[in-house]
Amino acid sequence: MAKRPNPRAIKAARTYTIEEAAQTLGVTTGTIRSWVKSGLPLMRSRRPFLILGDDLRGFLEDRAKRRKAPLQPDQLRCFTCKVGRTPMGLMVDCIPQTPKTARLLGLCEVCGGTCNLMISQTKIDHYSQIFEVAIKEGR
The missing domain is CATH 1.10.10 (Arc Repressor Mutant, subunit A)
Structure with missing residues (x-):
């Protein structure tokens, strides 16, 4: 199916x-x-x-x-709430996925679940101005 x-x-x-x-x-x-x-x-x-x-x-x-609902600049998509949410304390982990993409992960302010956003690695500096980004090891 x-x-x-x-x-x-x-x-x-x-x-x-x-x-x-x-x-x-x-x-x-x-x-x-x-x-x-x-x-x-x-x-x-x-x-x-x-x-x-x-x-x-x-x-x-x-x-x-x-x-589809567009996200605000300070939001990630919450897997549990299924909507855009601001991560707790604006803290996110940046995990490289491919040579061109990265995943931002944080915790939802509302439910405590995982929030996610796929971005281009060229935009990491832009998101570093919005969030407190901790870059982690990739695949």
Whole structure:
């Protein structure tokens, strides 16, 4: 099963049954039915109910767009809260991931969970002005 359904797998000019849509996106039929309950339009004129590919693609893109929330300059994304949070005491660890990227890790002020932000290694100096950065060993 796919972690996040890819809207580009849907052909906009085609109609899908619930089963076809589930198979195309790699999700269960129950997932498609829950999307219908939360606003995915169906063609109910006859059975089997059909879903317009354009509607399904638009529904998935809107869902993805609503999930994305830009971070403030002093925020990292909290894994537990699933939103941008300021790390405790503005202290973060910088862990190099690849020759070009690094990961900033801190503790969430609200829940105490891990906060994370992937950055370019060229921006470490910029984030050092905002946070108290401790550079750790990378991979």
